[in-house]
Amino acid sequence: MSTQPDPRTKAAVKAADRAHVFHSWSAQGLIDPLAVAGAEGSYFWDYDGNRYLDFSSQLVNTNIGHQHPKVVAAVREQAAKLCTIAPGFAVDVRSEAARLIAGRTPGDLDKIFFTNGGAEAVENAVRMARLHTGRAKVLSAYRSYHGATAAAINLTGDPRRWPSDTASAGVVHFWAPFLYRSPFHAETEEQECARALRHLEDTIAFEGPQTIAAIILETVPGTAGIMVPPAGYLAGVREICDRHGIVFVLDEVMAGFGRTGRWFAADHWNVTPDLLTFAKGVNSGYVPLGGVAISAEIAATFDERPYPGGLTYSGHPLACASAVATIEAMAEEGIVENAARIGADVLGPGLRELAERHPSVGEVRGLGVFWAVELVRDRATREPLVPYNASGEANAPMAAFTAACKKSGLWPFVNMNRMHVVPPCTVSEDEARQGLALLDEALTAADAHTV
Template sequence: MSDHQHDTDPLPETAPGILAEDRAHLFYSWSAQRALRPMPVAGALGSYFWDYEGNRYLDFASQFVHVNIGHQHPKVVAAIQRQAARLCTVSPAFGNDQRARAARLIAERAPGDLDRVLFTNGGTDAVEHAVRMARLVTGRPKVLAAYRSYHGASHLALHLTGDPRRWPVDTGTAGVVHFFGPYLYRTAFHARTEQEEAQRALAHLEQVIALEGPGTVAAVILEPVVGTNGVLVPPPGYLAGVRELCDRHGILLVADEVMAGFGRTGRWFAVQNWDVVPDLITFAKGVNSGYVPLGGVLMGPRVHEAFADRPYPGGLTYSGHPLACAAAVAAITAMTEERIVEHAAWLGTEVLGPGLRELADRHPVVGEVRGLGVFWALELVRDRDTREMLPPLGPPGGPPGPMDELAAACRKRGLWPFLHTNRVHVLPPCTATEQEVRTGLEILDEALSVVDPR
């Protein structure tokens, strides 16, 4: 046995051993570090993962809403293993078969004339590059982004983000202007119908553009279906109206599909639900279900032809990493051959939508149900008439609130939920079976009884 082998400690095989190493050395994102007690995960398969004590959880969060093809899909795992044996990495300055094939497969499924791909390491840097491209192509400085949005964790992406996570870093100097998107349940426009909400939200955006100066606005960036901030499905006509406003003023439309893309809404890209073609699409997560980190920017001719004879000022060492692209090729191929996107649409129409509306009928704590595909949210309220929000999760180490009790009730019964402020997001993998989804809805039914108004 070599000296190196003598010096190498075996991996800890128990949850306490893993947690001891974890807490001694790891720093977690979005977290106050002292109170953290992360659950070590021992394995996963399909729609389930489990801990070291053998507790098994139905993954109704798809981890961070990225395991669209389910855990450990054998075709994707095999593709990564084959590529690792042949060529683990190569500079993005070289051609690579998996990189080229992944780009082609993505472009073939994209809307309209979006047919070129810049690969990135994830969704945040995809947004960074999309905004850079828009500013360079238009020669304009400003970007308009919605409140109740999330666009990433870098400095610029957090400036674009419209929720409180941006507050600690927001200097107000990044050329970002925020606007209100449609959200009929808590309308900012005193609307009573979806049609009114769409019309008034568009009138508001038009006014923001006019007051900011159309000639100063490079891009409007939005999530076609808002993800973390509520699974907000736009009313009919809204996205088409934004497209028209952008065309009228020479503004590029950027669709942030990092969470909504690759089957989550029952289409390859969420914008396809409304037949809208943006100038740029950012993607990540579901492109290969996060098996190896990968993101990218899809662009149409107005953008990529702008750099035909001048260099694009940007790049990444791991752009189009062969292992990540091999995973993407295998994932997209499997999703196509196994009709996984169509299955996600069917689950939304036939199982999740009806099932969640039945829960709303039984539980007065549910104020609204909204979603499509395998992308849903229950908005929880103290009172349906006043729409007062159920209090969000309590502070780390503090007394539990209603949402903490709901989370505990779900996990006790073997369901891993995605909770945000006063909402339960229902986000199983696109590959979940009908029975798995119905099992999850049954558990959620029991857990909601814990927080129903008494």
């Protein structure tokens, strides 16, 4: 693929975009989207010939990298065989995708309901939990993101919920553990875990356990800050759910399929939920696909009772073919193991070394190729580099840092006062070290705003 400048095509692409495309999460008149010409592996490039090391994996979903030849070939082969078929039919590629996913989910999560993406997976998981229990309420964490559809956006804890919050969706938010900014005044991970579980117990008691259908957690919260849970927390939530007959849902849309160095993040803590949502890394987003992995007990609820939910494109053959090829390539090429090794040997040590030298780095945390760099104005007080949900001039320090990253050829994933270091699971050691060197350079822009 050519990375030579092509100003004429760039102009045409930009003009068509501005004339007709309505972009998500944006004030349409204030954005200037980059026109992308192509991508391969850990890189993508624009029509000006600029090449970017993709430390965002786009939206933390290209786990297998851009344009993996085995996945591209599988989509092409499936298109020649059977492009589409309704969800009610049994199709070889759909069954094989479900089998491969079920073979890697924890415990008895052996039935797969396919959706078009992560938000729809969350919607259907909540619906299943409510129907299974006959209860209405769902508990979710404040520092969370679960999607932008009706129920999923109400479950979300971050500010993207606010404009669409109906305050009547049967959702109750609570504080999950995060020692660096502990809401429980904890000083150790053990204290944070114990106090967070006690807070959840209290929330359940005051809401009425008999009214609560489910608790949903991102196994490792993604967009909200990549806060790795302390040892014992997820097991503690599992025990609470069992005691009260509450369905435990783990959202692995971002953390799943190798991102943390395991097939699923839940494997780090040997915890099995009742429902597990997935998307993104299941096929690296090559064709839209998500789903819910369902326990035997919940699946049995619908043995004789119809499940009242479905999608025209559930288990779409092209999407399932890309999932089969992705999972097979990840297994054959040791991609999950590569993510674990890069995290342990390169990203973790490298980010901690950067933290020692840059006063703007308050904390680094993560697993595999799933890391957050928390940027602060003052290490002693842990004041964020920009205020919570900052915009405009208040966000200028982060805007300067982001611009410095892009100017150097590093494409970052930035949210509030953090950069998330989330390259593809296929990233090489040399690429990871290159990214760290570019980040080192860009952090001087953040350092300029420290006290």
